[in-house]
Amino acid sequence: MTCQTCDSNAPALGERQPILSVRDLTVRFAGVEQPVLDRVSFDVGKGEVVALVGESGSGKSVTALSVMRLLPPGATLSATAVHFGGRDLQNLSAGEFAHLRGGRLSMLFQQPQAMLDPTSRVGAQVGEPLYYHNGIHGRENRRHVVGMLGEVGIPDPSARADCYSFELSGGMAQRVMMAAALSASPELLIADEPTTALDVTVQAQILRLLNAERHRRRLAVLLITHDLSIVSAVADRIVVMYAGRVVEEGPAARVLKQPTHPYTQALIRCSLFQTDAQGKLFSLPHGAVHARDLTAGCRFHPRCPVAQAHGCLDRCVVEEPHLCDTVCGCKARCWAASSEPYRVSEGVPA
Ligand SMILES: Nc1ncnc2c1ncn2[C@@H]1O[C@H](COP(=O)(O)OP(=O)(O)OP(=O)(O)O)[C@@H](O)[C@H]1O
Ligand SMILES: [Mg+2]
Structure with a gap:
């Protein structure tokens, strides 16, 4: 199906049978009142590459570690479902899970030297x-x-x-x-920033390898990255996280071409090193917000250019938006996107 709005013909959500289905994943750390992951839900289809993106501290690694049952002591996890290959991982004993981890379900870490045994x-x-x-x-x-x-x-x-x-x-x-x-020969590989520490030529080789393996073995990949050019090169779908919440998801080509959530728009502007009318590099105000520092309403509203520019601040301050369908066949957690026709050019003032 070709999207009328952005011309992309990427597969819509739900067109592939999921190998991993995560529903309402919530994680708390001891001594921290707010959960660092709050009802995170997403699917990874068989043979599909899903990119999990977001600023530092948004909860990408905690999501991966939760699925792999590698959370540190003191962390507590709850979820409606963490289904892998049709089985709920939460119901597996430690022994059963050990047979899965490193076998059908595998993980690639960011710092290989630290993970290899010297x-x-x-x-x-x-x-x-x-x-x-x-x-x-x-x-x-x-x-x-x-x-x-x-x-x-x-x-x-x-x-x-x-x-x-x-x-x-x-x-x-x-x-x-x-x-x-x-x-x-795993069915799902969770790769947490597998190329961040590498130079660009090695980075390209590793990504080419991942892509080849994915086609050869029908390997599904949950790819955690900061780098939107990597997403554009290899991902089928994208899940954008902000402060422990999923704020936008959809086919990667669509979301990158026509991002709906102001946060996704800002990430794209930052990654493109866009400048404003004065020639200043675009950046988001304030540092990344962590789930533990949240106030009421939309988590992004204190930094959101749309909330400021469109006068929807009252609603954004008091009520958190739902993850709503967008005109582009994606989903976004934004009042501006859900309530009226909305365009990127209006959303982020230059
Ligand atoms: N062991 C821990 N104890 C308490 N808080 C933690 C712990 N590990 C992670 N956190 C908190 O959980 C949140 C999410 O962390 P996470 O490592 O998932 O971020 P991330 O999106 O992977 O960031 P980065 O891009 O920097 O790797 C952060 O606020 C972090 O401070
Ligand atoms: Mg991380």
Whole structure:
């Protein structure tokens, strides 16, 4: 279906069967009154790349860690559902979950050097999920490991398998992490800023790899990133988070071409380094707001140019908007978007 408003023919929500369905995920940390995630809901379809974006502190990593059951002690989680492959992960015992994690459900972390064990050889670390989840050991395991290292672009993979992680460059270590994350053929990969620490050429190689794996294995990816150019390059859909809440979601091409929520618009303006009439770089007022510092109404209203410019401030201050359908077939949590025809050019004054 082609969108009448933005001309995009990206698939609409719900056209793919979900491999992951998260509903009303709420997370609290001990000693903090407000939840850091508040009723977060989203789906990742089979073979789909969904980008989770938002400023620092918006709750992206906590979302990923919640799904992977890796929240630190003191955190409490509640959700209506966290379904993976049709099963509610909340109902699995620790043992059952351990069989899933690193196998059908895998995660790639931001800092590979910190995640790799410096006392164990690279080959052993890539081969461990293969042994644990698929029962492949010995020479067969080694053959798979060398093959995986080759697939992720490690030169001389047989020799590299015998290295320790501290002997690798950052880009090389990220590829090793990717080989380890993919070695047991997961159905869903959660990648938390997998390329942030890498230079642009290695970044492009890693993204190309992710894309290739996604097509080859029908791998679904929840991709956490700050970088909207990455979203535009690889994501099918985008979920935008602000202060622990989902504020906009939809097909990536549509949301990036015609963002509805003023926060998404601002993120795009910042990422494009847009300037105002005086030539000053656009930036959002105040620092990122954390869920724990919230007041009533729309979470974004103290920083929102639309709330200021359109006189809808009263409503924005007292009542939080629902996630409403937009003209573009997306969803946005904004009174301005839900109540009247609304255009980007009106929303963010230059
Ligand atoms: N262990 C913890 N104890 C208390 N608060 C925490 C803890 N871990 C995270 N938080 C809070 O939860 C909120 C969301 O953090 P999260 O790490 O998910 O942000 P993020 O969107 O991943 O940010 P970044 O882009 O910087 O990685 C933040 O306000 C953070 O301070
Ligand atoms: Mg994070």
